[in-house]
Amino acid sequence: MIVNRIENIDEDLLGRVVSTEEEAYNLYNNYATRVGFSVRRGQKRYNTKKVSKLETRTGCEASIRFAFQDEDDTWKVSHFVPEHNHELAKPEERQFLRSNRKVSDSNLGVIKTMVGAGIRTTNTYSYLAEEVGGSQNVGFTKRDCYNVVNKEKMAMIEAGDAQSLMNLFKRKQAEDPMFFYTVQVDQENRMTNFFWRDGRSRIDYDCFGDVVVFDTTYRTNRYNMICAPFVGVNHHWKNVLFGCACLLDEKTDSFIWLFETFLESMGGQKPKTIFTDQCQAMANGIQNIFPGVCHRLCSWHISQNAARNLGSHYGKCLQGYCETELEFQSIWDDLLTKFNLTGNPWLMTLYNLRAKWCPVFSRHIFTARIKSSQRSESTNNVFHQMSTKTMSLTQFVHHYDKQAEKMRSSELEESFRCNQGLPSRIAKSSGILNHAATVYTRKIFKLFEKEFVDSLAVMMHEVGSDGTIHSFELNEEGHNRVYLVQLNSFNRTISCSCKMFESMGLLCSHALRVLNVKCWSQIPEQYILKRWTKDAKKELEANEHGELLQVNGKSSVTLRRNALMRTTYDVLSKAAETEATTRIAMEKLREMEELIEKEMITSKGEVNKKTSDNVVDCNASGCTFDETPVLNPPCVRPKGISNARLKSAMEKRRKRTSKDTVSSRKTKQSSKIGRPYSSAHTPLSSNFLNPVSVPMSTNISNHVYPTMRLLPTEGHANLPQPNLSFTSMLQSTNFMALLNKMQESFTLGNRYLF
Structure with missing residues (x-):
């Protein structure tokens, strides 16, 4: 069968002359597109006797041949066969012809930019199609778009994922002498854990490293490694990154290594407070590396599982409604007595950890008013949204850099706004408010202004004075709680029993009330915490290279080294x-x-x-891998993944129905022969007071619960701590059922108003 040329295409290419080989290919390819077929390049023949092979798929003899003209360096069509023996593509199908599809350099640049910004490949292709009026006008298919993206990814990790990451870290260290990284490998030289931070993170830590939030919620790469960012709070009340790590597991040794590395990278400067979720391995690492540092647990993780089951009493202990340890103890004892929970193993464990989750035990320590690790989780969630389970480690580091750049750009914009003028004030004639608006950033000023407004509803009377030290008792309108404020007019100091300045770094409404009554027009200098001011980074400025240097003569060793290395790097590179x-x-x-x-x-x-603030040398930074390449980490199997065949919904429904039928039969039989109920059906009774009688699920972290006997005179504070993860125990189905029954029975009975 011979298929003639398509109608309205009457073009004889024989004898056409072009200047280059590329023009020759384009001439025939454009013709093929109009007709409806694809072309391929044949072999070049330079006066040889070799013959090009025929197309074997259909035996189509349609072809074109060019001969090179030596006299004028041109290419001339010497042979042209226009007939085909196969169906030609329809006009609407010609967009899929292989030789007509090509990702242009301009489109490739757009694709790389959008994918690098975290936009999915499919959304990138949709954008390109929208720009040109449909996918038929893009010039390539979605599969071509995926292929070019994968090609770029493979080029990025050509040396292997782990080794490419090492090379990336080395390049970053060459560009930024303050860049720090450490890699841990196993006996087979496979990467297991790694940590990195850039020079800007070190500067931010010097300014805002008093509070660190650490979270290990997400696994965001093809190896299922744990993403563990170190997050802080800057002077604009925004998140700031201090560094990031990827861990292969959540064991104590891994956390000890990570915290040691983090502390080393920050010159040995410990934070005042560190927030984490409840993890015993993490707690062990903090206890070993950060002794004396206040370790706080994320209140959200605890309250999610307990507040709805234990009523308002638990919320009072957790949310900070108690101001003293005695008050906490009273509320806690009332909780145990009213709900008949004395000896409950989960609450005993929670009580032993009370200093880590109840704010009353750390009011004297600076915590920046953070109550949970959600600041880190929100940042970690951003990484999770930008990344995929198939992402390489090198790609993830690039995504981290982009997120850090975005956060720093937001900080720069906020600093610019702060320097453009003063924020609006409720009382522009107030000297204290005007002073606060001058020194604080916009966000911190709003927090201060709220305390100032609240001070207007505070009742005050002086209870003592010796001429220098004045004592006041204050209470908020509608509340009976009394706060004690002492003012020293000689050294201009003031203190309040609520300890807000110690924990937050801002004067409370009670102290502001006293200052207003005493006609103070400015905030005492010692009560302006520099980390909250516009000048939190004033000692740092950019030189001509964009480096951050201190303007005074007390710049750190690291910053001075940074300037020297920038100057000498090019010279030494030439010398080598x-x-x-x-x-x-x-x-x-x-x-x-x-x-x-x-x-x-x-x-x-x-x-x-x-x-003390050295950047660790190449050996300590984990870059002694030039001789032996670092191998990729082993892939960690996620929980719940099975090699078994995935079952259909019909099979699952049939199996579930069968189980329910068998369970119903067993229950009826056991009731007939007088057997006791299974642990899941134990009725609520006085046995609930005995922790040994509380049935637990068999899949609670594989812990063994030791037998405990309680004496009537024993208090809950002296009970031994059970070998059981309290988070896992609370989530046990049996235990949750008991708590729900207990709450329902109490709600339907006598009501108790606290």
């Missing part, structure tokens, strides 16, 4: 080109070393040896 220049550089470096040592001895500058 030849042996002669290398010798010259080595001689001059030795001379410089001798001069520096003499200067240090002369000026007694031994302080330079105290490199």
Whole structure:
């Protein structure tokens, strides 16, 4: 069968002349597109006897041949066969012709930019199609778009994912001398854990590292490694990144390694408070590496599972309604007595951890008024949204950098707004408010202004004075709680029993009430916490290279080293080109070393040896892998994944119905022969007071619950801590059922108003 050329295409290419080989290909390819078939390049023949093979799929003889003209360096059509023996593509199908599909350089740039920004490939293709009026006008298919994206990904990790990540870290360290990274490998040289942070994160930690939020919620890469960012709060009340790690497991050894590495990268400077979720391995690591640091648990994780089952009493203990430890103890005892929970194992464990979740035990420690690890979880969730389970480690680090850049851009914009003028104020004639608007950032000023407004509803009377120290008792209208404020007019100090300044860094409404009555027009200087002010980073400014340097003479060793390495990096790179220049550089470096040592001895500058904020050298940073390449991490199997065949909905429904039938029969038989109920059906009774009689699910973290006997005189504070994860125990189906029954029975009975 011979298929003639399509109607209205009467074009004889024989004898046509073009200038280049590429023009020759385009000439025939454009013709093929109009007709409705694809083309491929044949072999070039330069006066040889080889013959090109025929197309074997259909035996179609349609072809074109060009001959090179030596006299004018052109290409001339010497052979042209227009007839085909197969059906040609319809006009609406020609967009799918292989030789007519190509991802242009301009489209490739758009694809790389959008995918790099975290936009899915399918959405990128939809955008390109929308721009040109439909997918038929894009010039390539969605599959071509996926292929070019995968090609770029494979080029990124050509040396292997782990080794490509190492190479990326080395490039970053060359560009940013303050960049820090550490990689941990196993005996087979496979990557297991790694941590990194850039120079800007170190600067941010110096300014805002008093509170750190650490979370390990998400696994966001193809190896199912745990994403563990270190997050803080800056002077605009926004999240700031201090660094990030990827861990293969959540064991104590991994956390000890990570916290040691983090502390080393930050020059040994410990935070005042660190927030985490409830994890015993994590707690062990913090206890070993951060002794003396206030470790707070995420209140959200605890309250999610307990507040709805234990009523308002638990909320009072957890949400900070108690102001003293005695008050907490009273509320807690009332909780145990009223709900008949004395000896409950979960509550005993929770009580032993009370200092980590109840704010009353840490009011004197700065926590920036953070109550949970959700700040870190929100940041981690951003990484989760931007990444996929098939993402490589190198890609994930790129996504992290983009998110960090976005957060820093937001901070820069907020700083710009703060410097453009003062925020609106409720009382523009108030000296204290005007002073606060001048020094604080916009967000912090709004928090301060709220306390100022609340102070108007505070009743005050002076209870004592010796001429210098004045004592006041204050209470908010409609509340009976009394706060004690002491003002020293000589040294201009003020303190309140609510401890808001100690925990938050802002004066409370009670202190502001006293200052207003005493006609103070400004906030005492010692009560303006620098981390909340517009000048939190004033000591840092950018030099001509964009580096962050301190303007005073007390710049850190790391920052001075940064400036020196920036200056000498290019010179040393040139010196390494030849042996002669290398010798010259080595001689001059030795001379410089001798001069520096003499200067240090002369000026007694031994302080330079105290490199507490050193950037760890290449060996300590995990970059001694030039000889042996680092292998990819082992893939961690997610929980719940099975090799079994996926069952259809019909099979699952049939199996569930069968189980219900068998369970019903067993229940009837056991009731007939007088057997006791199973643990899942134990009725609520006085046995609930005995923790041994509380049935637990068999899949609670594989813990063994030890037998405990309670004496009538024992208090809950002296009970041994059970070997059981209280989070897992609370989530037990049996235990939750008992709590729900207990609450229902209490609600339907006598009501108790606290």
